[in-house]
Amino acid sequence: MAVSVVISAASVKASTVKYMEVLEGRLRSCRCPLLARVWEADLEACRLLTQSLWLQEAGSSPHAEDKKQVDGTGEATWTAALAVHPRPHPEEEKTPWLVFHEGNTHSSPLPHCAGGHQKEESHIISAEVGEKCEAIGTRLLHLEDQLHRAIHSHDEAVFHILSISEVTLQKRV
Known part of the structure; x- marks a missing residue:
């Protein structure tokens, strides 16, 4: 059963990455x-989904793309990289909302977890992802x-133009 969940998550991530590219x-x-603006919100939701899937993987076992690094004190830390990073757009291609959004949000860094802090940081990041998803949902409803x-x-x-055209046609007849 766990294997099917991993396969399903990998399939969802692959589909999400393709959709994000589109x-x-x-x-x-x-x-x-x-x-x-709707597509930007959708893109942000996709990024949060990939981050959430990564968090689920990180909570159960280290991901194959993770790199084990040793810091200055010799403690092992896990640094994870998301499969998809937002591609920077040239400034002239950015919409006003995207420029505003980038200026007002600081993307939370990916977790650097050492020892027992991994679960605590994972829960905090999961809560942040949940809050961001709720904000996106609210924004999508507004849009x-x-x-x-x-x-x-x-x-x-x-309708107004058609009614004017109809009146004009009736006057000509």
Whole structure:
């Protein structure tokens, strides 16, 4: 059963990485700021998912990509690297939200765990990831509301134009 969980987690991570690459490509070419903000939030959620999966692996056993390092005192510390790091975008390609977001959040460093502190730090980071996920969910709901309002106002504008066209056509007949 544990093997199937590991295989499933690896599959989810691989799919998430592919999806993140697609999102990053779409963000570079996106001309709609509202849609770009939704995709940015989705990309951030994917990053948190990969971090969460890493934390689950780190909690059960050291990951194959982890590097065991020895610090100056000789104590062993585990340094983990996420499979996907956010790719930096040139400044001209950044949306205002992305620039704001990068300036106001400090990405929490990956855990450097020594001895018995690993579980405690893992729980703290898990709680932080949970809080970030809740914030993303709230932000996505807000963006969804904005998108619905934009669609509705666009529909009203189209309806208004069609009704004007209909009146104009009736006057000509």
